[in-house]
Amino acid sequence: MEQAFGNFVNGEWVDAESGDTFEVVNPADTTDVVARFQRSTAADAEDAIEAAIAAQHEWANRPGPERGAILNRASQELASRKEEATEMLVREEGKARSEAAGEVQRAIDIFAYYAQKSLDLGGVVKSPSGRNKELSTKREPLGTVSIITPWNYPIAIPAWKLAPALAAGNTVVAKPASEAPNSTRILVECLAEAGLPDGVVNFVTGPGSELGAPLTTHSEIDAVSFTGSTSVGTSVAQAASEGLKRVQCEMGGKNPTVVMPSADIVEAVEILGVGAFGTTGQSCTAASRAIVHEDVYDEFVDAMVEYAEDIVVGPGLDDPDVGPHVSQGELDSTLEYIDIGVDEGATLETGGERLADGEYDDGYYVRPAVFSDVDNDMRIAQEEIFGPVLSVIEASDFEDALELANDVEFGLSASIVTQDLTEANEFLDRIEAGVAKVNEKTTGLELHVPFGGYKQSSTNTYREQGDAGLDFFTATKTIYRNY
CATH class of the missing domain: 3.40.605.10 (Aldehyde Dehydrogenase; Chain A, domain 1)
Incomplete structure (x- = not known):
């Protein structure tokens, strides 16, 4: 007992x-x-x-x-x-x-x-x-x-x-x-x-x-x-x-990672993959939005889909890439948002289905999802999902990407992937978030520096x-x- x-x-x-x-x-x-x-x-x-x-x-x-x-x-x-x-x-x-x-x-x-x-x-x-x-x-x-x-x-x-x-x-x-x-x-x-x-x-x-x-x-x-x-x-x-x-x-958070043309796409995908899908996306600092410059948008989406499809989902004790949701309610919420994204007209590139056979029978599992063709005014781009769901949004240039990143009611964590020093510093100065990073995932915090958000995040x-x-x-x- x-x-x-x-x-x-x-x-x-x-x-x-x-x-x-x-x-x-x-x-x-x-x-x-x-x-x-x-x-x-x-x-x-x-x-x-x-x-x-x-x-x-x-x-x-x-x-x-x-x-x-x-x-x-x-x-x-x-x-x-x-x-x-x-x-x-x-x-x-x-x-x-x-x-x-x-x-x-x-x-x-x-x-x-x-x-x-x-x-x-x-x-x-x-x-x-x-x-x-x-x-x-x-x-x-x-x-x-x-x-x-x-x-x-x-x-x-x-x-x-x-x-x-x-x-x-x-x-x-x-x-x-x-x-x-x-x-x-x-x-x-x-x-x-x-x-x-x-x-x-x-x-x-x-x-x-x-x-x-x-x-x-x-x-x-x-x-x-x-x-x-x-x-x-x-x-x-x-x-x-x-x-x-x-x-x-x-x-809460609705954290963006901006990807610029100078970025190494392999590195950018790794940063977004860990930030979005680590801890099953159940983190207030998880990367929920990838805001990607139009010059590398298609390349990024293809690589991100490949990354997501290689993710191993399973029981936490087996040390997989992604474990289950914490509860039935959290799983249902994620699945509902995936349906909302499809209904809003976003393209579900991969994932989003509940896993319920074999070792998944009695657990709260979902396959990590990647959406493309996401508009920033869609609910999946504005509301906190708290699951392994990444929305990929196209930006025409740096100014557009920054505007999209800030155009949300939350302001907890944000990052940019770039090799352009001017872009990096402009981003750090102008992003509306309590945690701002360059060439790093939005998750992960040092214990000896302050942590907190802006806007509705704090x-x-x-x-x-x-x-x-x-x-x-x-x-x-x-x-x-x-x-």
Whole structure:
């Protein structure tokens, strides 16, 4: 029988008050029930919040190096469990094994990074305007924060929210996505094993419809950090802002890669292929639009189709090129968008069919799809699909390509493939995206630099990761001393 896991509240694993649970299944084989988790209610969330509030003062008053030592031990504990965490991530989310291993390593590195950053938390000294005075700043934790995380990076995203929050001295209530809660559960276990005091991190599982309200509107929640869809993120931001809470939401994307005539087409196809189809296209930074100069458009389409047709789709544990969708709902959404693209008049060059025979019988698989003859005003060119679907759009010149790239409500990640230095620099200056790259895929992020989007991709308040992650989770106090 599958194992049942509780919520983690005030240092103890406990059942939800309702006694109800839900199943987490393997998207590669839905007959494989990975585990059961608590179907929590608002009352369970409030218990977790109260535990975090009670632990707040003691944790905030610990010296930064002591907090950092715990984060460092948690990093080492996760490293010792890397194989277990990798396999669990594959079984609950569906990623290819190598992708999952890379994500777990990222979480390990994030905790080690913020363990070191905790040594430098302090302030700055400024020169006062008068004599016998001192003027300085001090960084302080906000208090108790809630983090709401998605299923597509179920260990990396919780890590890059948890680690800076804890390094800064905050207490946390974490709610993972119901499709993939095991990875966050493992992070919490590693923190507890590392000696984190009771109540500093609390973990509740269940539907957002039940837990969202207390986690965003409770009077003692000081900040909310959310990653997910634009529709839900907008609701979270509005609810949290009513109470004047600090809030950050990183949301959807419709990311372009521009391909210019000077590009090596083989390189461009590799960049687009990995960016569009890696992680089954289930990434907010996935390349969804290839905007290709007319001089190389046909050559690119032919090569892109060949690339897509060579992709191996299969169970994540076999380490294929592309794994399954995370759920039936996500699969249905991708298949619906493929039908929409055909109905809109785009040419489905390859892929787009559900795979359902043999090893695919009990999984959520689709063949990666490439559309050509796509107009930028089509829904498949404007709306986030979150599946392995690439729309190829023709551009007449660089200015047209840039206009097409920016003509979308999102602005998360974008790239250009070119050997022309002027084009590269113009693109970096004028692209409306929070992440801009030259001759690289739109996916993939360094952990020590800021991450976030423009337009409907973000609340455009605070960035995540690096020093920006600490900025969100701290308040600045200005101190005047007259002696």
